[in-house]
């Protein structure tokens with residue numbers, strides 16, 4: 259029997275809609291600039307840039323209605339509303355959730371300027387609030403995706419505005435990694451990203467999926 263130096267951390271997980279089963283999270287891949295209007299607001303030309311990937315650690319997940327802490331070392335924490343694809347056996351999408359790709363925008367801008375990695379901008383502790391996983395086909399492939407802060411609509415888009423749809427994202431990711439059960443893919447955000455501060459109430463909705471709601475703690 260393995261003798262651990264210290265107890266292994268519990269596996270991060272998400273609830274599954276309408277079930278007592280949990281979805282065990284392995285790793286979080288994220289797609290950058292997958293909506294043309296968002297690529298433009300970030301200063302990129304969506305016609306010239308293929309969407310690309312970055313990642314967050316699996317334990318960046320914030321689930322079950324918990325509130326993410328405002329992170330250290332930033333003065334510009336941004337929300338990004340995202341459809342999340344949940345990967346099961348054979349690297350196939352088995353379910354869907356509503357997520358928020360929290361971003362230290364100031365550190366990301368600095369990383370872009372200096373050509374350095376995005377880890378500190380994207381992969382920090384509690385950077386991936388995520389709602390419950392709804393198993394099966396995406397209920398509304400051309401449905402609305404929206405985000406409000408303190409009741410005011412900040413992002414409002416449609417899932418079929420994605421440059422790479424979820425199937426093409428999985429195909430592209432599969433060329434770079436062996437997707438495995440428990441992987442989550444954040445599929446990018448529509449335009450309208452912006453800052454949140456402590457105490458802000460964020461609500462992210464996608465047609466047909468469980469709403470994600472949290473407060474920045």
Ligand code: MN
Pocket residue numbers: 288289290338340359444446447
């Ligand atoms: Mn994002």
